[in-house]
Amino acid sequence: MKSILVMGGSDFIGSTLAKYLIKCGYKVDILTRGKRDVKYKGLGKHFQCDRKIKSKLQQNLNNRSYDYIYDMTVYSKEDIKNLIDCIELKSLKKYIVLSSGAVYKDSTNNAKEDNEKGENENWGKYGLGKKEAEDYIINSNLPYIIIRPTYIYGPNNNLYREYYFFERILKEKKIPVPNGKNVTTQFIYIDDLVQVLESLTHNDRVREAYNVTNPQLISWNELIQTCGEVVKKSPIIKLVDVNKINYEEREYFPFRNIDYNLDIDKLIEHGLYIPNILLKEGLKKTYKWYYSNKPKLKDERMTRVEDIIKIS
Structure with missing residues (x-):
């Protein structure tokens, strides 16, 4: 059974993802700030702390190991640094980071994954924070997957x-x-998004970024x-x-x-779930x-x- 840590798990994206992964038969732990009730069943551990406080994160995770980490609450490179320092990486197959199409300098004309990233006045600090987080993980040795969705609804x-x-x-x-x-x-419907995320466990590709949208x-x-x-x-x-x-x-x-508008040809070519x-x-x-x-x-x-x- 594949072991998974979902960073998040009480909010919109994290809870939908965790519930779907449990339904698929994975062993799922989540880490949240503990500010919302988690009412669904089937979880392994529910860690509760502010991920930005490294001592609390270390106290909760205590160098645990996972096959897959779905990091749905990344907004800065510090978020990644703190987490990576608190887990055992030897068994990690993929570190999946939810980023955004806001990282592109121009996302108006079917932006592809290799389009230039940078400051975009339409997205401001949000886009820059996501870009810096991406840059940090790309320059690491982690087996990362970066997901860049458009507007998520559901x-x-x-x-x-x-x-x-x-x-x-x-x-x-x-x-x-x-x-x-x-x-x-x-737009991408939430159920499509989580099925794209789950499909990442079915191949060995790492160190890739994917646009994700309908x-x-x-x-x-x-x-x-x-x-x-x-x-x-x-x-x-x-x-x-x-x-x-x-x-x-x-x-x-x-x-x-x-x-x-984002181009999803790479998602299709690599055989991942296609939003439909x-x-x-x-x-x-x-x-x-x-x-x-x-x-x-x-x-x-x-x-x-x-x-x-x-x-x-």
């Missing part, structure tokens, strides 16, 4: 994105949408109209001229108003969960939604 999402649209459509509220650019982006190109209008179809109500879209309004787009919209859940199917499943659970979320940056409706 049940239990802790980000106020698709739920925002569901909520406003149900309440028949206007949805301000930036207009003036023909933006297309890509190749569908989606406009903001298509996204919102599809949300309306699954909710079975027509969304009320209020177009906002980005050339006339001084507010930043993220102050009233849950996504950056930029093209975000189209947007409407994924949103149907997400809405079913949303309707049953009614999560209470907000986006701290979206402070101008009602203001923008009044003036635009």
Whole structure:
């Protein structure tokens, strides 16, 4: 039985991954900060500490060994340094790191894995932190795999994105949408993502990076109209001229108003799981969960939604 450590395990991505790996028959430990309840069964150990405090990390992991580590909570190179110093590496087959397409200088035109990485004003410190973490692991001797997804959505999402649209459509509220650019982006449903991650255990490839997304190109209008179809109500879209309004787009919209398109040919060529859940199917499943659970979320940056409706 393959032994796995999931860094994370109580949040959106980590919990979905851990549950899927348990279902597949792996021996799974998780490490979280202990701030959320873990209600699913089948876990081995549940370590609880702040990974940024190295002494606590060492106290919990105590040089344990694993076949695979899925590091879903990496935001800086220090995160990797701390973890690697606290585990036994001899039996480690793959160290799988969740990065982001935000590491590319330009992710607007089907960015490939060998595209130039660097500062991208659209992503700021988030993208730079992910890039520095990648650079550290690439320059190490670790048997790494780097995963770069686009926007992830699905049940239990802790980000106020698709739920925002569901909520406003149900309440028949206007949805301000930036207009003036023909933006297309890509999404990946959470179940597709975790199946890509699990498929990494079925080959011997290491020291590789992969873009991970559904190749569908989606406009903001298509996204919102599809949300309306699954909710079975027509969304009320209020177009906002980005050339006339001084507010930043993220102050009233849950996504950056930029093209975000990644090429997944390498993923396909290397025989990994290919994301195949189209947007409407994924949103149907997400809405079913949303309707049953009614999560209470907000986006701290979206402070101008009602203001923008009044003036635009």
